[in-house]
Each structure stands twice: as C-alpha cells, then as structure tokens.
Amino acid sequence: MxxxxxxxxxxxxxxxxxxxxxxxxxxxxxxLRPLDLDVEEAGTVELVMAEALNNxxxxxxxxxxxxxxxxxxxxxxxxxxxxxxxxxxxxxxxGRTPLGQAANLNVDFSDLPEGGFGWFLIKDLAKxxxxxxxxxxxxxxxxxxxxxx
Amino acid sequence: xxxxxxxxxxxxxxxxxxxxxDAAVAIEFKDAMRASTDGGSETVILDLxxxxxxxxxxxxxxxxxxxxxxxxxxxxxxxxxxxxxxxFRLTRMDSVFSVFPTLDGALTELRS
Numbered sequence: 001m002x003x004x005x006x007x008x009x010x011x012x013x014x015x016x017x018x019x020x021x022x023x024x025x026x027x028x029x030x031x032l033r034p035l036d037l038d039v040e041e042a043g044t045v046e047l048v049m050a051e052a053l054n055n056x057x058x059x060x061x062x063x064x065x066x067x068x069x070x071x072x073x074x075x076x077x078x079x080x081x082x083x084x085x086x087x088x089x090x091x092x093x094x095g096r097t098p099l100g101q102a103a104n105l106n107v108d109f110s111d112l113p114e115g116g117f118g119w120f121l122i123k124d125l126a127k128x129x130x131x132x133x134x135x136x137x138x139x140x141x142x143x144x145x146x147x148x149x
Numbered sequence: 150x151x152x153x154x155x156x157x158x159x160x161x162x163x164x165x166x167x168x169x170x171d172a173a174v175a176i177e178f179k180d181a182m183r184a185s186t187d188g189g190s191e192t193v194i195l196d197l198x199x200x201x202x203x204x205x206x207x208x209x210x211x212x213x214x215x216x217x218x219x220x221x222x223x224x225x226x227x228x229x230x231x232x233x234x235x236x237f238r239l240t241r242m243d244s245v246f247s248v249f250p251t252l253d254g255a256l257t258e259l260r261s
Binding site: 018019021022039040042043044046047050051054057058102103105109110112113114115116117118120121124125 | 169171172173202204205206208209210212213215216220231232235236239240241242244245
C-alpha cells in the first residue's frame with residue numbers, strides 16, 4: 001500500500017519537432033516526481049504518453065509542414081492521472097482514433113509487423129481514451145490508473 | 150546511438166550504449182544494427198541492459214533488425230529492464246524473439 005497525496009494540476013507546452021517528445025516526457029516525469037511512482041507506474045506513464053506524442057509529431061504536424069504547439073495538462077485524482085493533450089495540427093482520419101488492435105503475429109517471418117503498436121499500447125494501458133476535433137484543435141484525453149490512494 | 154559489437158565463440162554480442170531506443174533514434178538504431186550484424190555470426194545477442202525505455206518505434210526497429218538478419222539466423226534479446234520488458238510482453242513480441250533476463254544467461258544457453 002502506498003499513499004499518494006494529491007499533486008496540484010500542472011500544464012506545459014512544447015513545440016512539435018523530432019525531439020519534442022523527449023522534452024515533453026521529461027517535463028511530465030519531472031512534474032510527477034513528488035508522487036514517487038514506482039518503475040512500473042512511471043513506465044506506463046512514459047510509454048502511453050510517448051505513443052500519444054509520437055503520433056502528433058508524426059501525423060498531426062507531418063514533416064515538411066509548419067510545426068505547432070502541443071499542450072499537455074496533468075491532473076491527479078482519486079482514480080489516477082488525467083492527461084489531456086491538445087495540438088493544432090491535422091485531425092485524425094475519420095475523426096476518431098485507430099482501434100488499436102493487437103498486431104497479428106501468426107504470419108510469415110518476412111511479414112512480422114514493424115509498426116502499428118502505438119495505439120494498441122495506448123488503449124491497452126490507458127483508460128477512458130477520448131478524442132475530439134474542435135477546429136482547429138485536437139483534444140486527446142486519457143486516464144492512467146496510477147498514483148491512486 | 151552507440152552500439153558495441155564483440156565476438157564470442159560461435160556468436161556475437163551487440164550491446165546498446167544508450168538509455169532510449171525511441172522514435173528519435175529508431176532509424177539510426179536500425180542502420181547501426183545492420184552495419185553490426187551484416188555478415189556476422191549466425192546467432193546475435195542484443196544486450197539491452199543499459200536501455201531504460203523503448204517505444205513502439207524502437208520495438209519496430211528491433212523487429213526490422215531481426216528481419217534484416219534473415220530467418221536462418223537468430224536474434225536473441227538479453228537484459229530487458231522493466232519498461233522494455235513490458236513493451237515486449239504487451240505486444241506479445243516476446244514470443245517472436247528468444248528473450249533472456251541476463252546477458253550471462255543468454256551466453257550460457259546459446260553457446261552450447
């Protein structure tokens with residue numbers, strides 16, 4: 001049993017580029033330091049947010065187009081960490097997130113998947129994943145069941 | 150992305166000196182792995198003990214490295230730290246590779 005006192009909400013912003021994800025993850029984990037997450041919980045936070053942010057850098061602000069801001073808000077509640085990620089890039093195709101199904105590994109060696117794991121990991125590890133497009137912004141919110149009382 | 154390669158009897162060990170294999174270095178990692186393993190031993194052990202974090206791009210780069218070696222060769226993974234292990238377990242990619250908790254364990258098993 002561990003007890004986590006409530007961490008005040010915090011928010012920060014990074015400018016989308018190839019190193020933005022590392023910068024954002026560092027800021028997030030620095031902000032969460034008072035919670036003293038164990039390696040398992042910290043790994044979950046870092047992995048889910050890395051995948052969410054990689055998608056924004058890759059697809060919302062694709063290479064060759066202007067970069068833009070990524071705003072991250074983190075709120076600590078009784079049911080875990082609530083994270084919201086807002087960007088001003090391209091929306092998701094069809095206005096929704098990919099399903100994030102597990103990759104099929106029952107294939108020939110040469111067909112083993114080298115990608116498509118990102119949304120699977122997000123949906124497997126995060127709860128209450130919601131996405132909405134309110135022009136010109138994308139809102140992704142999710143909950144991570146860590147740092148609970 | 151710093152990879153160090155050394156030959157042991159009948160096999161090769163490639164150690165990753167870096168704490169992350171993520172989207173920022175995935176292509177560099179894949180290229181460095183290709184350079185290290187092309188024309189090398191049948192069995193290669195990738196020592197991941199210094200790597201604290203991989204994301205799906207890093208995972209994809211490791212899969213690509215195995216595919217580049219070809220089906221007749223073996224890429225074994227050793228020294229997975231907790232978050233790296235989590236990524237392989239959740240994606241079930243731990244069923245595609247031979248995974249060893251430690252480099253010593255991998256060497257003992259694969260030398261024979």
